[in-house]
Amino acid sequence: MKRKIVSLIISGMLIFSLSACEQININVVSAEDPISENKVDEEESDQGEEEEILTGLSEVDNSLWQYNSEDNVYYQIGVSYCEYPADESYETLSIFVPGDYMRATDNGDGTYTCEIDKEKEIGSYTAETAPIVMPINTPGYSAQSALTEYKSVSDYTDRGFVYVHAGCRGRDEGAPAGVTDLKAAVKYIRYSDDAVPGDAESIFTFGMSGGGAQSAVMGSSGDSDLYEPYLDVIGAVKGVSDAVLGSMCWCPITNLDTADEAYEWMLGSTRSGLSEEEQAISDELAKAYAEYINEAGIKDGEGNILTLEESEEGIYQAGSYYDYMKSEIERSLNNFLEDTEFPYDASSENSQGGPGGGQGGPGGGQGGPGGEKPEGEMPAREKPEGEMPGNSQGDPMEDLPEGEMPDTETTAASSTDEEQSYEEIDDITRNETTSGVNLSGTYEKAKDYIDALNENGEWVTYDEASNTATISDIEAFVKAFKSASKNLGAFDQLDAGQGENTLFGYGDGSGAHFDKTLAKILEELNSEYASDYTEDLIRKDARENTVETRLNMYTPLYYLLETSKGYDTSKVAKYWRIRTGIAQGDCSLSTEMNLALALSNYSDDASVDFETVWGKGHTQAERSGNAAENFIEWVDQCMAE
DSSP states (O other), rough: OOOEEEEEEOSSOOOHHHHHHHHTTTTOSSSOOOOEEEEEEEOOOTTTTTEEEOOOOOOOOTBBBBEETTTEEEEEEEEEESSSSSTTTSSEEEEEEEGEEEEEEEEESSSEEEEEEEOOOTTTTETTTEEEEEEOOOOOOOOOOOOOOOOOHHHHTTTTEEEOOOOOOOOOOTTTTTHHHHHHHHHHHHHHTSSSOTTTOEEEEEEEEEHHHHHHHHOOTOOOOGGGHHHHHHTBSSSOOOOOOOEESOOOOOOOSSSHHHHHHHHGGGGGGGHHHHHHHHHHHHHHHHHHHHHHHOOTTOOOOOOOOTTTTOOOOEEEEEEEEHOOOOOOOHHHHHHHOOOEEEEGGGSSSSTSSOOOOOSSSSSSSSSOOOOOOOOOOOOSSSTTTTTHHHHHTTTTTOOOSSSSSSSEETTTTTTHHHHHHSSOOOOOOOOSOOOEESSSSSSHHHHHTTSSSOOEETTTTTEEESOHHHHHHHHHHOOOOOOOOSSOOTTTTHHHHTTTTTTTSSSOOOOOHHHHHHHHHTTTHHHHHHHHHHHBOOOOOOOHHHHTTOOHHHHHHHHHHTTTTSSSSSSSEEETTOOOHHHOTTHHHHHHHHHHHHHOEEEEEEEETOOOOOOOOOSSSSSHHHHHHHHHHHHHO
């Protein structure tokens, strides 16, 4: 429902004592925590309470629309969404509106004054009911550049969607800068609801990799109080929600609080050549993950709590959680067998080989930042000097056609039109993996393909009559198909040189440690790295928060699990679509699986569509079809409900 608003401009200067301000609920204006002088009263909210909107920003100016006749789109570029931007070159948004939703008057200077036409329909949508979609193109948690000129998003506007592109700061600024900016943009769009077509209560975010992760954070942390001090500093609109209705996440690299542990539990068996100390670290991380699972209370679809048990090898490769993951791997393989028409060309498995492709076996992901080290030598902690390549505020995907994330692992990321994979543009440390099964050429029958999977030892059993398969165990699967492609401490690297280390740094482009479980393990092993972790874990940012708080803000499960302090402290999106390539070496399968399970159990109203796609790696994995089109169709389905 569109809001009726009344603006009251307070002029002049009034000085109150602090106690007086508290009594009448007026905030003190300061350089560190500025507020607006513009006060707006809103009608009753969805919760039945009257809210007060505070901002000095004007709504979107309806006399400044531009028009693209080829796409029949009215648009505005460079709209400020916060009063006190930390970086004006990033913190603006652009709006693209289907032309049929507007009645325009030519201003004679290339701009148009527009009124919303509430009668016209595009498919099943009107200007009041159309969904609003927001891309998050931030591989490796990089910045998303603000647009400076028109780019066609006709795939979306032709379907009646309103498309909002919000620039946001990247990992060099440190968490939670990126999500803070995105939340501020959502708040501003809601504040401008009267001026912009589209249903401001039907906002969908979508992204891949680090963008998928930030889409997941947006979907899980709606209206979280933890963000308020960070939103206040940049002058985000107060009194409106930053929650979204839906979240699309391809390969979300998230739940970083346990990501190192999950990585070693699932992929650690594929490492080789580790020193005695490195092997001890890997083993302890895997054990710690089992302990986490047994305390987390993650449930299956029937509400049964999933747990891990010690196996004969003593490595917790048994129990209901293990069985559930094994069944997910089998489901993925059987979906592939159902979907695939043989003869089958294995070259279409774009995940195979190369960084993060999951085609490696033992030997992937060893030692220091480059994966090469003298035997027994642990990598030295080296803070990067200045800006790391790819960590700068430049958007590595800025030349990608807006609204069209790549369907494969390639994207035009440079002006030379050279095709590059996500791994080449996100500046995440990975290592080549070359062993494991080698899938190549054409397989005439499904059995031929299964035989190729079993090339180094049988781990897949195939029933030709039913065209279904089972696997022997998860360890055999990862050794054949999903090897470690990252160093020990896959996300909180021992030398603090990984992309996620920069994400939890302090705005200078240098890395900082954040994994308290790994820190404890290093202390118990008397590792030379223990003191580095201890120092970083107690350090505070400008808002007086330690990295633990900032990590919670970026962890969807913090808001979703009943065993977590953050449970039920946010407004969680109703609709979720999660897709991942099962062969990726970028994270454990538990990352996406746990997210899907937690969401399904969080609310009876939750709609969670999860698939891990066989033969795909770190990409916009889909069982079939085009990723953008599948996303659009999913939004249509959600809106139809």
